[in-house]
Amino acid sequence: MNVVAIFDIGKTNKKVFLFNENYQIVWEKSVILAETVDEDGFPCENILELSKWVADRLTELKELKDYILKAINFSTYGASFVYVDEQGKALTPLYNYLKPYPETLLENFYPKYKGKKKFAVKTASPVLGSLNSGMQIYRFKEEKPDLFAKVKYCLHLPQYLSSILTQQYFTDITSIGCHTGLWNFKKMKYHKWVTNEGIIDKLPPIQNVEETLKIEDGISVGIxxxxxxxxxxxxxxxxxxxxxxxxxxxxxxxxxxxxxxxxxxxxxxxxxxxxxxxxxxxxxxxxxxxxxxxxxxxxxxxxxxxxxxxxxxxxxxxxxxxxxxxxxxxxxxxxxxxxxxxxxxxxxxxxxxxxxxxxxxxxxxxxxxxxxxxxxxxxxxxxxxxxxxxxxxxxxxxxxxxxxxxxxxxxxxxxxxMAQASALGAALAIHESWNPKPIQNDLIDLKFYKH
CATH class of the missing domain: 3.30.420.40 (ATPase, nucleotide binding domain)
Incomplete structure (x- = not known):
């Protein structure tokens, strides 16, 4: 049967699902990967282990006799950037969004852009330190300018995992638009600080999440x-x-x-x-x-x-x-x-x-x-x-x-x-590129509660 594979990467559980054309889960596997630490000793995702796990599962999926793999997509937690060089290789650990943010950098940054309050309203992002993933890029640029100069692209985690398969680099609007501090919601474009601080060229082009790229064996891969x-x-x-x-x-x-x-x-x-x-x-x-x-x-x-x-x-x-x-x-x-x-x-x-x-x-x-x-x-x-x-x-x-x-x-x-909402959403996003059937309207079971 034709299937789509979705890698659903949570902070704790890493899962992969196969959905059939009726969006039922027909195969799944999950793992909890041990964390590693960054150069400051702060716990973080082991990006090499995660990439290897994705690659190993893909090899396994292609060998399954009962399924024809038509497409692949990724749904992952947000607020996490991978910084890659010209070859697409990660240059740093995948820094943890819970890592404390240096006060001095915040004091340096916000006054340049009319203060915290105005900046937060413009970018629709409460001031959350490392949870504003744009601030992670700013910190990297300020603290490690020499290494930052080697960065070709800053990729949110879903786009990084996709790039491992496609060697193509994109930005996805759903990742930029979630309390990153990168987007000006009023003007519907990047906030001017992204240009002023010399970061704009390291953000790859924005691509629609419904678009897919073809890889070997004619498999379509979402971003x-x-x-x-x-x-x-x-x-x-x-x-x-x-x-x-x-x-x-x-x-x-x-x-x-x-x-x-x-x-x-x-x-x-x-x-x-x-x-x-x-x-x-x-x-x-x-x-x-x-x-x-x-x-x-x-x-x-x-x-x-x-x-x-x-x-x-x-x-x-x-x-x-x-x-x-x-x-x-x-x-x-x-x-x-x-x-x-x-x-x-x-x-x-x-x-x-x-x-x-x-x-x-x-x-x-x-x-x-x-x-x-x-x-x-x-x-x-x-x-x-x-x-x-x-x-x-x-x-x-x-x-x-x-x-x-x-x-x-x-x-x-x-x-x-419903089975696995975020994985199902990632499968539905690329429906057109792999599934000839119409989407049914009974994907979600509802139970009504009287008041």
Whole structure:
């Protein structure tokens, strides 16, 4: 059967999937690769190991007797640059976006471009240090000018992996448009600092993510996408009525493809950003560290009550517990403040006050939902949205889903499930170049939650 191979590269798990022409996964493999360290001893992705793993899997795929490999694409985490020389060889480690950023460089940079606040609004990027991948290039240029002079191209990770197969170099709009600090959203072109600082020539031409390049055996290879943008593609293909996607994992990201109003500095302060869809369409998004909060606080509950770490998987929604908690512990109206969004109230709750783990866990989700509602409303405001789709970890959490539906009585709230959203998006992006069949409209399973 004809298949497309998608390399879906997360920070922890590296996966490869084969999708058939109906976009069902017919083969998969995953690995966790050991990290290495950069020259400062900071942990980072081992780019040589990763490249080797991709090459080895490709050899394996070509030898599979039951499948005819028609196309390949990549979906990877963002905010990560690979710097290559004339031969396409990586010149540095793949620096980690969590690496602390030198204050002196920030103090040197922002005043040249009207200060942090104006720069953040123009580039739709909260000031996040190394998480603004454009600032990684600036740091490299300032700290290692001699090595930087040898750089032919700065490639985001998906485009680097694609270039290993094609020896061709491109920039993808979904990677540039995601809190990189590189793009001027008002003028819809690179921010002038990219030219002023002598970086523009090291960014390869922008290519449409639907375009592919032919390699040996007639295989079509895509240029790759940033994983958050890729995960949105199945939804925009399947649903035409306005919706918000709440993508949940370590971060809960509320994404509204139907809201392209310019970001305000107030929204930026509350962790809103814009990213660009594959047609250069801005999408407003708001981030909340909810999955991380859930992990840390549920561990606190498990230790307090002497339970296994995943105790919560056994707990289902109990409306009586919620009704009691709303009377005793929780006044939603008093939480509608800016500071509330930054910190989950559960962090300050004394676990001695809860009779059992079930009540404590319901309280944790109530507190997370109060934050989540404030975060999601930031992108819903002034847009025609009537549906909320939740995917990822929280979509399987009945307490979270029921409380979210109650918090948005004017919306239809659905738990959405599909196999591997970002991988599926990367496959759909290059549909035209390998798949003769029309795209079906049942790629996503929905479960409706009544409020």
């Amino acid at each position: 790759g996408l940033h994983d958050s943008s890729s995960a949105l593609i199945p939804y925009t293909i399947n649903f035409t009525e306005p919706f918000v996607l709440l993508s949940t994992g370590t971060w809960s990201i509320s994404i509204n493809p139907f809201n392209d109003t310019p970001l305000t500095s107030d929204e930026l302060k509350k962790d809103c950003l814009c990213f660009l869809q594959n047609k250069k369409i801005p999408v407003k998004a708001a981030r909340l560290f909810a999955g991380n909060t859930h992990e840390v606080q549920s561990k606190r509950i498990s230790e307090h009550f002497g339970l296994p770490n995943d105790f919560y998987k056994e707990i289902t929604y109990n409306k009586d517990i919620i009704a009691d908690l709303r009377i005793t512990n929780f006044k939603e109206s008093s939480f509608n403040t800016d500071s509330y969004i930054e910190k989950c109230p559960f962090e300050n709750r004394n676990l001695e006050g809860f009779k059992n783990h079930e009540i404590a866990y319901h309280q944790l989700i109530l507190d997370i939902i109060a934050q989540q509602v404030l975060s999601t409303r930031l992108v819903i405001d002034n847009s025609p949205v009537k549906k909320v789709f939740v995917d990822g970890g929280f979509s399987k959490n009945s307490i979270f889903m029921n409380l979210l539906a109650q918090a948005f009585p004017e919306m239809e709230v659905y738990a959405a499930s």
